[in-house]
Amino acid sequence: MDLKPYLQERQQRIDQALAASLPGADLLPASLHRSMRYSVFAGGKRLRPILLLAACEAVGGDPERAMPAACAMEMIHTYSLIHDDLPAMDNDDFRRGQPTNHKVFGEAIAILAGDGLLTEAFLLLAAPSAPLPAEIRCQVIRLIAKAAGSLGMVGGQVVDMESEGKTIDFPTLEFIHTHKTGALILASLQAGGVIGGADQSAYASLTAYGTAAGLAFQIADDILDIVGEQELLGKDVGSDQARGKATYPAFLGLAEARSRASELRDQAIAALAPLGGAADPLRQIAHYIVDRSS
Amino acid sequence: MDLKPYLQERQQRIDQALAASLPGADLLPASLHRSMRYSVFAGGKRLRPILLLAACEAVGGDPERAMPAACAMEMIHTYSLIHDDLPAMDNDDFRRGQPTNHKVFGEAIAILAGDGLLTEAFLLLAAPSAPLPAEIRCQVIRLIAKAAGSLGMVGGQVVDMESEGKTIDFPTLEFIHTHKTGALILASLQAGGVIGGADQSAYASLTAYGTAAGLAFQIADDILDIVGEQELLGKDVGSDQARGKATYPAFLGLAEARSRASELRDQAIAALAPLGGAADPLRQIAHYIVDRSS
Numbered sequence: 001m002d003l004k005p006y007l008q009e010r011q012q013r014i015d016q017a018l019a020a021s022l023p024g025a026d027l028l029p030a031s032l033h034r035s036m037r038y039s040v041f042a043g044g045k046r047l048r049p050i051l052l053l054a055a056c057e058a059v060g061g062d063p064e065r066a067m068p069a070a071c072a073m074e075m076i077h078t079y080s081l082i083h084d085d086l087p088a089m090d091n092d093d094f095r096r097g098q099p100t101n102h103k104v105f106g107e108a109i110a111i112l113a114g115d116g117l118l119t120e121a122f123l124l125l126a127a128p129s130a131p132l133p134a135e136i137r138c139q140v141i142r143l144i145a146k147a148a149g150s151l152g153m154v155g156g157q158v159v160d161m162e163s164e165g166k167t168i169d170f171p172t173l174e175f176i177h178t179h180k181t182g183a184l185i186l187a188s189l190q191a192g193g194v195i196g197g198a199d200q201s202a203y204a205s206l207t208a209y210g211t212a213a214g215l216a217f218q219i220a221d222d223i224l225d226i227v228g229e230q231e232l233l234g235k236d237v238g239s240d241q242a243r244g245k246a247t248y249p250a251f252l253g254l255a256e257a258r259s260r261a262s263e264l265r266d267q268a269i270a271a272l273a274p275l276g277g278a279a280d281p282l283r284q285i286a287h288y289i290v291d292r293s294s
Numbered sequence: 295m296d297l298k299p300y301l302q303e304r305q306q307r308i309d310q311a312l313a314a315s316l317p318g319a320d321l322l323p324a325s326l327h328r329s330m331r332y333s334v335f336a337g338g339k340r341l342r343p344i345l346l347l348a349a350c351e352a353v354g355g356d357p358e359r360a361m362p363a364a365c366a367m368e369m370i371h372t373y374s375l376i377h378d379d380l381p382a383m384d385n386d387d388f389r390r391g392q393p394t395n396h397k398v399f400g401e402a403i404a405i406l407a408g409d410g411l412l413t414e415a416f417l418l419l420a421a422p423s424a425p426l427p428a429e430i431r432c433q434v435i436r437l438i439a440k441a442a443g444s445l446g447m448v449g450g451q452v453v454d455m456e457s458e459g460k461t462i463d464f465p466t467l468e469f470i471h472t473h474k475t476g477a478l479i480l481a482s483l484q485a486g487g488v489i490g491g492a493d494q495s496a497y498a499s500l501t502a503y504g505t506a507a508g509l510a511f512q513i514a515d516d517i518l519d520i521v522g523e524q525e526l527l528g529k530d531v532g533s534d535q536a537r538g539k540a541t542y543p544a545f546l547g548l549a550e551a552r553s554r555a556s557e558l559r560d561q562a563i564a565a566l567a568p569l570g571g572a573a574d575p576l577r578q579i580a581h582y583i584v585d586r587s588s
Contacts, residue, residue, distance in 0.1 A: 023444055023445055027444075027445065028449065028453070028469070029444075029449050029452040029453050029456065031452060031456065032444050032448065032449060032452045033444060036444065079409075083405055083406070083409060086402075086405065088400075088401035088402045088405060089402050089405070106382075107382035108380075108382045108383050108455055109452065111377055111380065111382060111383070111405065112377070112444075112448050112451060112452055114409070115373075115377060115408070115409075115412065115448050116443055116444035116448045116449075118409065118412055118413065119412065119439050119442050119443035119444070119448065120439070120443050120444065122416045122435060122439045123435075123436060123439035123440055123443060125435075126432045126433075126435035126436045126439065127436060128432070133428070134427070134428035134429040134431070134432045135428040137428070137432050138420045138422070138428045138431050138432060139420075141416060141417075141419075141420035141435065142417060142420045142421060145413050145414070145416045145417035145420065146417055148413050149410055149413035149414055149417060150317055150321075150323075150326050150327060150330065150406075150410035150413070150414065151317055151321065154326065154406050154409050154410045154413065155322065155323050155326060155410075157406060158323040158325060158326045158402075158403065158406055159322070159323050161402055162323065162325065175322070
């Protein structure tokens with residue numbers, strides 16, 4: 001299979017579904033709904049929803065049934081970026097080459113747009129328009145809420161912030177990565193699996209893939225921060241270093257970090273063996289995640 | 295019935311259930327979990343969870359089955375207070391006589407504690423520990439997410455902020471009150487009703503009660519801001535006026551605002567007629583909401 005048209009087609013379908021799911025920009029308060037849409041449509045790669053749909057497919061499910069959950073996942077990811085960029089947090093003026101939400105709409109609206117997107121995600125996950133049994137919807141909500149909450153993504157962001165400018169040990173770096181980025185990526189795979197009707201063994205395959213791919217993604221991101229071109233990331237190269245953030249290359253050196261990312265990619269792909277050809281998109285995505293940094 | 299011991303007993307049970315539901319203060323990141331607990335246990339009256347349990351009882355349900363939803367409602371209310379108090383929003387240093395979350399833990403942790411509480415609320419609502427059919431859990435999640443999101447509470451906060459220092463018309467004031475405060479109070483009644491197994495007519499009674507009581511609560515709050523004693527509210531008397539916030543007394547005059555609150559209280563109580571004696575706590579609470587301001 002050719003990954004590029006696959007990703008493009010999925011991005012388009014996800015964008016359409018997101019546009020239809022979010023409250024209209026004409027609804028009151030218009031500033032809030034414009035702000036929510038601004039960040040959702042600010043050029044994201046839709047990696048998490050694509051993984052969620054691909055996981056559903058990989059276990060023989062219909063990806064259309066997983067579309068509401070895929071959109072919810074992207075809303076949660078977007079809310080986390082809006083809040084992370086705030087002056088009280090990372091204080092970033094640009095993301096993906098565009099002004100961050102609070103630079104355009106002000107801090108108060110940015111905070112509330114994040115709150116609105118997080119809440120909207122759960123509204124979507126619980127909606128009966130998702131043609132899924134309520135028991136499955138509840139299971140997916142639990143999975144995602146656990147991954148996004150204080151023991152997952154939010155907790156990872158706290159430890160990341162508290163570690164800035166400090167010397168941290170390697171387990172702390174791994175805690176940050178597995179929580180701040182890894183938890184939501186893993187939950188995307190698991191949610192897709194649950195919606196697709198994965199049995200215990202298929203669910204275990206997706207979990208192993210998600211754990212390895214999530215960490216590989218973050219190592220690749222760390223590497224790109226050092227060697228990537230600015231236009232590729234839309235943010236300043238070396239910004240992690242400037243901010244005193246711990247990264248994999250800082251701990252392991254660049255060559256060793258690259259080799260660790262490749263190892264994790266191979267582990268992720270190996271975990272998919274029991275799923276056969278239906279998991280091909282996930283295999284290709286594992287390559288895509290790691291190879292963009294090499 | 296005597297309301298005071300009833301409220302005290304409910305507050306105690308809700309506090310116990312909240313303490314058991316929230317992630318422990320010993321779990322990593324400890325700062326985040328301490329911050330979440332700090333605001334949840336900062337002396338709230340637990341009005342929303344008490345209304346939720348009372349609504350469940352009023353339609354013949356077992357209030358213990360509604361306890362997870364009651365706790366979730368209080369977590370959402372608490373998150374909204376933490377975010378509203380932030381420097382970028384109302385910039386309040388005190389609430390209920392205690393330093394606000396960001397004064398104790400810093401802005402970044404305060405934002406993330408709010409995010410964590412909102413997410414935790416949905417985790418709790420979806421949990422199978424709530425002995426409720428998944429279909430009911432999904433219905434309650436939808437109700438609450440809709441009330442809390444950009445078309446409900448978050449939207450009300452946006453319009454409230456955007457109206458500060460401006461001359462607004464009466465419909466805008468009503469939009470702010472019905473969304474910022476009213477939506478979550480109404481959802482508490484409706485969620486309690488759904489969990490208690492309300493039929494269509496009982497649900498309509500609770501909806502009428504919740505709509506009237508929610509607005510009466512806000513008018514009473516406005517009145518207390520003008521005439522209340524500082525120790526009663528734990529915030530500065532006249533702070534709405536100082537901030538240029540529109541209030542009911544500012545529009546109607548104090549006497550007319552009081553008479554409007556009493557009217558709404560009577561409407562709320564009248565709506566409960568079909569529910570008989572099981573709705574006595576709700577009747578008493580309607581008196582309590584309004585009479586504290588007269």
